[in-house]
Amino acid sequence: MQEENPMNCGGGSTGSRSVVPDSTVAVFWRNRTAALFDRIPLPVAFCGTDGTILRANPALAAEWGQLAGAFNGRSALDLFHPESWGQLRSIEEAIRLHRRSRYPVAVRWTTVNGVERRGEVSVELVDDTSFDEPNLLVIVRVAEAGTPEKETAAPAVPGGTVHADGTELRILALTAGGATAAQIASAVGLTADGVNYHLKRLSRRWGVSGKAALVARAYTAGILAPGTWPPEPARPPAG
Incomplete structure (x- = not known):
């Protein structure tokens, strides 16, 4: 007997093979992708072309001690402050011309505990076709060296x-x-x-x-x- 494949989404059935609708397959992979996105250890967000956050992962939310969903609809520029606004012009030009590349932006931000951090935001354009308005994949890398953390601590060690x-x-x-x-x-x-x-x-x-x-x-x-x-x-x- 031919084994059934729960993720088979072909146009027809053969023997006892079940056919899963395309919509079910899409939901499966969307949920799978969302779960993987939430487990990325680096702070990551998907944004619209205007910088509006569409989805943030827990690592990003942890910088401000909040739940990831609290950042939906907020502007990434309210959170991360570019060291040079000139770096954003390259991203604006890339969006206009649909250029596929990564664009680094040096940023600083203040955590929920009042700690000022510095790092680099890597912005990458992602879309399905060259005709779609792209989304922005934003990956934050905290600078290990430089300004030391001044987090409010327990008793001095x-x-x-x-x-x-x-x-x-x-x-x-x-x-x-x-x-x-x-x-x-x-x-x-x-x-x-x-x-x-x-x-x-x-x-x-x-x-x-x-x-x-x-x-x-x-x-x-x-x-x-x-x-x-x-x-x-x-x-x-x-x-």
Whole structure:
């Protein structure tokens, strides 16, 4: 017996093969693409030609401590400020002429914790045909070197190498208490992918691997308060 292919979308049927409508196939791949888009670790957004955000991923939303859907309809220029407005003219010209290339733009922005970051936005034109108005795929790369992060931290740590901002502190405390990514997301107002993004960023910053190591590092650095349950951030010294 011929095996049925649930994704077969041919024009006719052969034997017992089922035919899936084109619309069903389109929905399947759209959902699959959206899931992959949400798991990209870099901040990414799809924008219209005027810079209006059509969809942002959790990594981008995490920069401002919000859910990704909150950015739909906002202007990318409200979030990212170009170091040189002249770089945008190349993008305007590319949109007009339908040129397929990537256009780097040096930008700066301020996170939810008041931290000023710098990096590069890579803008690429994407569309189905040369006659369609293109969308813009915007990929943000944070500069590792340069202005150091000045995030609001828990108690000062010798050497200043281990620190966490307010959102990260809440995520660390809930992780130490055994909460899942979904439970933490509900508590802090992020998505599960946003929570995992914060944990991975902490792991890279602290040079550790895994949740257990993150929690242990937080306790040994005095970021989480010892002897308390449920776990909570340590209090900064009075005065």
